[in-house]
Amino acid sequence: MERWLERERDQLALWIPVMLGAGAAAWFVLPDPRAWSAALLTATGVAAIATAIGRGGRAGAALAIAAVLVAAGLALTWWRAERVAAPVLTRATIATVGGTVARVEALPARGLVRVTLDDVRWDPVPDPAPVRVRVNLDEAAVPHGLGVGARIAVRARMMPPAPPAVPGAYDFARVAWFDRLGATGRGFVAVTVAAPARDGDGIRATLTAHILRRLPGSEGGIAAALATGDTGAISDDDAEAMRRAGLAHLLSVSGLHITAAVGIVMALVMRLLALWPRLALTGRVPLFAGAAGAAAAIGYTWLTGAQVPTIRSCVAALMVLAALALGREAVTLRLVAVGALVVLLAWPEAVVSPSFQLSFAAVTAIVALHEIPHVRGWFAPRDEAWVAQWGRGLASLLLTGLVVEAALMPIAAFHFHKAGAYGAAANIVAIPLTTFVVMPAEAIALALDAVGLGAPAWWVAHLGLALLLWIARTVAAAPGAVAAIPGMPAGAFGLMAAGGLWVALWRTRWRLAGLIPVAIGAGWALATPPPDLIVTGDGRHLAWRGEDGTVAILRDRAGDYVRDTLAEGAGLDDEPALLSHSAGARCNRDLCWLERGTWRVLATRSAYFVPVAALVPLCRQADIVVSDRRLPRGCRARWVTLDRATLARTGGVAVTLAQRKAVSVRRSGDAHPWVRSSDRGGEKRVARGKRGLFGAEKRGRDRDDGRTGTSRDR
Structure with missing residues (x-):
């Protein structure tokens, strides 16, 4: 091990943000202060043992530092969560x-x-x-x-x-x-x-409004996103098409946009300063251009709201410019590690956000791929015909896109329950189009608008954005463009993330050992069956998977958000059906009776009063009962009753019938601060629900929509 670590000594520093992030992630995974304290004591104990038995070797020091960093990440996140504490409303x-x-x-x-x-x-x-x-x-x-x-x-x-x-x-x-x-x-x-x-209105809002006046519709929305980070003008359909086509990263200001801004500013400054012969002969023009590029990166980050991907990209850009000024190799994994470290020290909670994970996974995959000697040799510039040069460049872009897609797929599947299939191909056209056509045209248009001459540049930007949207819509509509994936176990995701980092950060052949946890995690995720029943935390909505695999929802007039949430949770990339029209369900205005094999499910679907004498026998025949109201004591299912009182404690529930397994949003004993604040509100709502809820529902029967005020509010 000492010999292996000696060969990998240059890579050890890359694990500093990984260990810090692991500690931060542990705080979110572990449930309460006892577990957090136990983890801190365990990490510090490991560090002490490693120091004692390390005998001055690299292995003991590396293990001790790693354990200290894990403890620091957990403690930093705990402190951050307590420091930002603020009052939270407990009820509507x-x-x-x-x-x-x-x-x-x-x-x-x-x-x-x-x-x-x-x-x-x-x-x-x-x-x-x-x-x-x-x-x-x-x-x-x-x-x-x-x-x-x-x-x-x-x-x-x-x-x-x-x-x-x-x-x-x-x-x-x-x-x-x-x-x-x-x-x-x-x-x-x-x-x-x-x-x-x-x-x-502020510079950002004023600039966004100006862009939207020049380019209406989703084209203007994307142009505003590129300039200021505001995405509110992009229609829901076009935003969904960008996501399905794997182009959503273009709407979040990150490395691509910072690179383009810095490159444009440096090119302009170098051309202008080169007109001064005395300065040009000193050889300092690139330094002044780099300083201008650094100022552009910082200003662009501030203008676009300083989100996590933008800050990471800004830090990386500043380090690249500093490396160029010092004559060092610019783009390395150490640069990525420093960017991650800065973000984690300032916002340790970012470790669980998809934005942080996607941005750093993409950049790490790109840099790690091109640090491989064989890959660098394949795609290095050489004296050859232009056709071969273009072909080599396209092959490099395609390979990079495929590697990035592979790195991002587990993250997208875990957070969004979807994975794109054609993102690499779409990005081959979309990235150069955005970098070399749309962003320069928009920058020129904004500059020329100061003298009223920006119309031709806006026309070019409009054509480029229209082409970008056409690519997104075409790819999104292609068969098999998106694979819907049901909920992935957190353990499977953790194995794939750890294995991917192991492969990316080491250089010797031992890096291939990381493929083992990746394969185990992928197999675990694929072997996890989709849930058969999904119930929302308020009990009003559910999704049921029939024997033919069709997913149907309880209420005919459920909103788009509920439909999308239930479809994603069930691993469905389509509009869910309605239980009232399904063969395996019998529904009237008030109740639905669902059957699948030997399983029986009863669900209430209106706010009308159901006579207790009729409801209780049905409950006793059902294996699962779901309701958004507090049910009478005699209405208890044979396996589990998910009424308002139960769901107030558990939150939403996903049930897998074959395994007799129910997974809830809230874990028993979860003491994270945002959970504690919502628990206080839930206790008050349940206490109010004890006072004659059925009587309130009966009085609400005469309302036009048949709902009580409480149901309408919810």
Whole structure:
């Protein structure tokens, strides 16, 4: 081992951010302070033992440092979670909220403007009262003077940040906790501006609005995303087409965009400075151009909102420029490691975000591939015909795309339950089109707009963006473009991630040992059957897999978000069917009776009162009962009853019948802070539900829609 580590000594530093990230990830995986403390003690104990028995060798030192980094990552994440603690709303409420505008996000494609408020005042005051909230406003209702720094007030219906609706879904409550966001809602009356914004709409909003005036529709939305990071003007259909085609990375400002911005600025500055012979003869023109490029990278990062991929790319760009100035090799895995380390030290919670994982996995795969001597030799420039040069370049781009797709597929499958098939081919055209046509044309157009001469450049940018959207739509519509994958076990994902890092970061033949955990994790994921029954955390919606494999949902009028969430959880890349039209289900207005083999499932599907004398015998015949209401004591299924009281404790549930296995959103004893805050609200809701819920439902029978106020709110 000492001889192997000696050969790999240059690679050991690359594991610093990996170990730090492993500790941060452990804090999210482990459930409570006891487990976190035990992990800290274990890591420090391993470090002490390794130091004691290492005998001054490299192995003992490496193990000790790794254990200390794991402990540091866990402790840093724990400290960060406690430091950002802020009040969180525990139940839905209608109130007037007023505060200082911290952020304004225009969503023209949805006709909304999303406003984040700080120092919020409530009327009436809930307990607890969040100090930071986010409110969606109708675009037509946004008054003049609403910008960053303005003081506004609006009547809105506010909700606690939503936990995952079903296992494996997006956890907005966790994201909101680290953003100190205590409530979200929708304004429904005119906004009152107590004090307008001092600086108008801000540079970012002004630039976005200008681009959208010159390029309407999704073309303008993509152009705005490239310039400012705002994606709100891209229609839902076109955004979905970009995702299915593997081109969504073009909408998130990252390495490609920073590289293009730095390259354009450096090229212009070098050409201009070269016109000064005295300076050109000193050989310092590249240094001045590099300094201008660094300023462009920092300014572009600030302009686009300083998201994690952008910060990582900015740090990498600055290191590349510093390496070029020092005459060192610029693009290395150490550069990637430093970028990851900076992000993890500032935002350790980023380790569990798909944005962080996708961006660093892609860059690591690219750099690791081209550090392989054989690959570097195959694609190195050489004196040959232009046809061979172009062919070699295309082969390099295709191989890189395939490797990146392989690296990103487990991450996309784990977080989004989908994996693209044609992304590598689509990116061969889309990346050069964006880098060498769209972004330069847009930059020139913005510069020429200062003198009113930007129309020709906008025309070129429009053609390039129209072609980009055509590629996305064509690839997304191709047969087999996306493979839908049901929920992947976290253990399988962890094995594939660890194996992939092992392959990428080492150089000797021992790197191939990383393929073993990759294969085990992939086999585990593929062998995991899709759930047969998925129930949302409120009990109102469920998805049922019939004997023929068809997935159907309970309520005919479920919204698009619910349909998409249930379809993704079931591994379905299509619109789910309706249980009321399915052969294996018998449904009326109030109930659905589902049969599959020997399994029987009963589900309520309306807010109408069902007589207890009729409901209880059905419950006793069913193996599973699902309801969004509190059921009477006699209504208990033979295996599991998922009513409002149970779901308040478990959250959404996914059931695999063959294994008699039920996976819930909430784990028993989970003490993460965002879970504790939602548990307090759930306890209050369950306590209120004990007071005559069925009587309330009966009184609601005379309403036009047959719902109680509680059901309507939910």
